[in-house]
Amino acid sequence: LDQTFKVTSQEATKLSLAFSRPPLTSAEDCQKLSEDVQNAILAVATVYYWLPKGQGTTLRKMVRDATTEVVEGMIQLTETILSAPLESLTQEQLISTGGVWEACDQVSNLPRDNQAAVASALAACLGVVKDALEEMEHALAEGQDPYSDIMEDEELGFRGNKDTYWSEADRKLLSSCMGLMKASKACLKKVLGAVKAYGKADAPEQIAQLDDLADIANEISP
Template sequence: MDAAARPSEEVVVVLQNLVRTLRSLLGRIREEEARENNEVFNQQCFWDTLGQTFKVISQEATKLSLAFSKPPLPLVEDCQKLSEGLQNAVLAAATMYCWLPKSQGMTLRKSIRGAIAEVVDGTIQLIEVILSTPLQSLSQEQLMTTGGVWESCEQVSCLPRDNRASVLLVITEYLGVVKDALEEMEQAQADNMNPFNDVLEDEELGAPSNQDAYWSEADQQLLAPCMGLMKASKACLKKVIAAVKAHGKADTPEHVAQLDDLADIANEVSPRLQNWLQC
């Protein structure tokens, strides 16, 4: 490959340093604990600023990707400017997350943290693709990772704006898990009504070869109460969602904390269902 299509060692070092910085930042974002803040929180200002930082990240990531899409590749000075622009944009988004006070809700903070972490992770993937892909032309992988950063940045418009909306989203997701688990159990029960239906016989033994895949008598005795618990969980989560929609508020620290408690309780449903299905 022509030397003009390869980044210089100095440019490679700049990009590698950027990856290390972003990885370190990603770890801090995931470990950041909520802080108390006595200042008045301006919700509209927060979301306007966060949305702007995501736009800047998308723009800076695009600049970097285009700069390494074809020869001649940027010189080390230009690469340093591109790197600093992208790094500062990501730092601005992380700073916004740190500014979000605990009083706004832990569930809301988790949703924003997840969105920012996804953007940072996508940005890291883009840089790693640039470092690993021969730069004779814009590769499909580079196009996909660049698009991945765009998509992650655009999701800020879909994030819940307060803890009530965030908790509703979380509990609705848990309800979906319960529904899927219940459907899986109902299908398994239906399949077991005629255990050897449509099963090919073992050529040597003349008997079905996968009997172990069906419910034993002991399993069948447990199936009904397990499904009953799933149906009860489904009904309960539906009622919780209806109650939050009708009466949930995020206007005081007490109301916000109550919503977080609901999300924590609902969070216990999913792993328990997974344990049942794996038994």
């Protein structure tokens, strides 16, 4: 897995360097570069398609997302090269090349089984809940304008008739929402701890149960 993406990273480097300065690369070299890039991308896609579905939906989604990011990065790099003048290595080309490198490097951090994948997904959901709860607590404590992020209405004027303070009804609703968020946070922490301590991905039933947990957790922040 890691070697496949490492090769793709190397091909991105070769492609970028070949079109970083004059003279133009020969037709034969361009053909060879194109074939090498194509083979690298096909190998990356094959990694995902060869991953058995029985390994778990959550794991497959993470591998799919990583694969997609690499492929899209290579497409962006190619488009940048095609649109840039052949004078020097442009900033856009450097950024695009670095994007492919970063996407390929991230593969080494991918979970190796569905238990680790679900634990990672739960941790991400927990992070979202923590951030949301902190923002709500801060907004309520500071008495911030609750509609500061609403754009100006063309017909009604600046944000229409929205108040610039928390009404009593707003505060009651926000308190209830914060209660739900705190309960979600506590529940996610317990589930994450249980998955890390006792989760297994040795049998189809275990893998399916883990995927169900990830699906339920994702509904917290769709």
